[in-house]
Amino acid sequence: MRSVAVIALNTFRESLRDRILYNLAVFALALMGLSVLLADLTVMEHHRMITDMGLAAISLVGVIISIFVGIGLVSREIERRTVYTIVARPITRSQFVLGKYLGLVLTLAVNVLVMSAVYVSILLLYGAPVRWPLLQAIQLIFVELLLVTALALFFSTFSTSTLSAIFTLGLFVIGHLTADLQGIAEKSKSGLVKSVVAAVYYICPNLELLNVKGQAALGIPVTALYQASASLYGTLYAAFVLAGACLIFNRRDF
Amino acid sequence: MDAIVVDGLTKRFRSGWPGRPPATVLDGLSLSVRRGEIFGFLGPNGSGKTTTIKVLMGLIRATSGSAAMLGKPVGDVRTRARIGFLPEAPYFYDYLTAEEFLEFYGALAGIGRQDLHARVPALLDTVGLADAATRQLRKFSKGMLQRVGLAQALIHDPELVILDEPMSGLDPIGRKQVRDLILTLREQGKTVFFSTHIIPDVEMICDRVGVIVKGRLLAVGKVDDLMTQGHTQSVEVVCREFPMERTQELRALAARLVQTGRQVLIVLPGPERLPDALDLIRKHGATLVSVTPQKHSLEELFFKEGARAAAPVERRAMP
Numbered sequence: 001m002r003s004v005a006v007i008a009l010n011t012f013r014e015s016l017r018d019r020i021l022y023n024l025a026v027f028a029l030a031l032m033g034l035s036v037l038l039a040d041l042t043v044m045e046h047h048r049m050i051t052d053m054g055l056a057a058i059s060l061v062g063v064i065i066s067i068f069v070g071i072g073l074v075s076r077e078i079e080r081r082t083v084y085t086i087v088a089r090p091i092t093r094s095q096f097v098l099g100k101y102l103g104l105v106l107t108l109a110v111n112v113l114v115m116s117a118v119y120v121s122i123l124l125l126y127g128a129p130v131r132w133p134l135l136q137a138i139q140l141i142f143v144e145l146l147l148v149t150a151l152a153l154f155f156s157t158f159s160t161s162t163l164s165a166i167f168t169l170g171l172f173v174i175g176h177l178t179a180d181l182q183g184i185a186e187k188s189k190s191g192l193v194k195s196v197v198a199a200v201y202y203i204c205p206n207l208e209l210l211n212v213k214g215q216a217a218l219g220i221p222v223t224a225l226y227q228a229s230a231s232l233y234g235t236l237y238a239a240f241v242l243a244g245a246c247l248i249f250n251r252r253d254f
Numbered sequence: 255m256d257a258i259v260v261d262g263l264t265k266r267f268r269s270g271w272p273g274r275p276p277a278t279v280l281d282g283l284s285l286s287v288r289r290g291e292i293f294g295f296l297g298p299n300g301s302g303k304t305t306t307i308k309v310l311m312g313l314i315r316a317t318s319g320s321a322a323m324l325g326k327p328v329g330d331v332r333t334r335a336r337i338g339f340l341p342e343a344p345y346f347y348d349y350l351t352a353e354e355f356l357e358f359y360g361a362l363a364g365i366g367r368q369d370l371h372a373r374v375p376a377l378l379d380t381v382g383l384a385d386a387a388t389r390q391l392r393k394f395s396k397g398m399l400q401r402v403g404l405a406q407a408l409i410h411d412p413e414l415v416i417l418d419e420p421m422s423g424l425d426p427i428g429r430k431q432v433r434d435l436i437l438t439l440r441e442q443g444k445t446v447f448f449s450t451h452i453i454p455d456v457e458m459i460c461d462r463v464g465v466i467v468k469g470r471l472l473a474v475g476k477v478d479d480l481m482t483q484g485h486t487q488s489v490e491v492v493c494r495e496f497p498m499e500r501t502q503e504l505r506a507l508a509a510r511l512v513q514t515g516r517q518v519l520i521v522l523p524g525p526e527r528l529p530d531a532l533d534l535i536r537k538h539g540a541t542l543v544s545v546t547p548q549k550h551s552l553e554e555l556f557f558k559e560g561a562r563a564a565a566p567v568e569r570r571a572m573p
């Protein structure tokens with residue numbers, strides 16, 4: 001367990017020293033600033049605009065970090081051959097994969113926390129209500145990030161950075177369209193289309209389950225049961241994907 | 255118990271195209287490295303040195319055969335705590351300072367924070383990087399990276415040190431420092447296994463050497479034995495004022511005779527003809543200038559054995 005923590009902390013340090021993270025933080029702040037500007041220009045629903053765009057900024061920046069840092073977590077180590085000296089240490093390959101994952105999760109947690117603090121400050125500054133549903137939405141955004149990071153890491157254990165990015169982005173988009181997939185399956189007359197779409201529906205993660213941003217902006221909470229089960233779903237899915245990543249990484253030749 | 259035992263190791267890499275035969279990089283390689291010795295693993299580029307080391311370090315899996323280090327089969331995670339490894343042309347986390355880098359690798363080897371605080375500065379001093387302790391690795395030269403790489407291989411005070419081309423890309427001073435460091439490790443009772451394609455490195459510091467060509471071990475033994483065993487040593491004799499009309503007698507003994515002005519260089523095919531040559535020089539009143547036994551260098555062995563290994567393949571290729 002100590003080895004996992006050592007690798008996780010080093011990965012966290014790596015991302016802290018990476019300029020990309022700071023560029024993204026500036027981008028997020030700019031996005032939140034823009035929401036304030038746009039809110040000033042709207043006649044109606046002044047607060048809703050700030051609330052909506054703030055949540056979207058937290059989610060967007062988190063997903064960008066998850067995918068674009070996540071795909072490099074392992075593949076960059078292989079490309080740069082830094083993995084040689086790590087794998088030669090008294091640690092298992094699974095410990096290495098888990099450490100890399102947890103390191104990025106720690107980075108994401110800090111990022112979400114800082115952005116949420118800025119977000120809440122802006123809301124308070126403009127007199128918009130800070131309600132429980134907003135925090136529920138942020139918590140589920142974080143679960144979504146856990147899942148997307150696991151997917152990015154999974155693909156990066158066996159493919160190039162570019163392909164990993166394409167696969168992860170693809171799954172991210174499909175994951176948000178699963179409700180539509182169900183609709184297509186129901187409407188289609190072809191048995192083959194029905195079964196293929198149904199298979200995609202059940203295999204791909206249903207990221208819409210973790211998206212309560214719309215109703216949170218309106219101040220409508222989800223039940224504690226929903227929040228717990230959606231979190232469990234996302235976490236278990238991520239754990240399953242991580243197990244797959246470890247399995248593949250264990251069999252790899254460098 | 256030997257430090258490294260490799261038995262019939264074979265590694266084939268699948269080709270990317272269907273129908274193409276796999277490439278055999280290691281072909282039934284067997285060798286053993288004794289405890290406390292410096293073993294040089296010598297071979298030209300592409301002979302299978304790095305592949306062997308990768309199998310030993312668990313970076314790749316052998317197609318067949320077995321390998322063990324410190325009495326445990328390769329892949330045993332715990333044993334790695336007793337082994338230090340420096341890969342070829344290493345590249346490390348360049349955002350870390352030399353100090354952080356060594357602390358990270360030390361922590362991975364299970365060394366406590368207290369011990370690391372004492373060990374890291376001492377090791378940086380040993381590899382001559384004490385002044386660069388707080389500098390990020392991205393600002394390091396190639397030679398400095400190689401040295402900090404050596405430091406990470408030694409951070410946990412391993413019993414066995416495996417170095418893949420540790421002197422490549424270093425200037426003469428850097429090469430000497432690495433050689434001295436390897437010799438110090440032997441003095442401390444450690445086993446060092448290092449690969450190289452540069453023969454003088456092996457001749458200077460190794461107790462034993464293994465020559466690998468095309469994935470097969472061609473020769474193994476002490477450096478001196480390999481250089482003399484089965485290979486006749488020539489002797490070069492230089493004399494002055496040898497009568498021209500008598501050089502025929504010298505020619506009968508020599509493999510080669512070169513006359514330059516008043517001097518004659520006589521290359522004898524072996525030391526057994528030396529007394530006869532000296533008798534002739536004395537008999538004809540010539541002055542002896544020098545007698546130099548010519549040792550066959552490993553280089554000659556390297557090429558000779560390499561050509562021999564390649565020969566059957568070439569013959570097979572002939573129609």
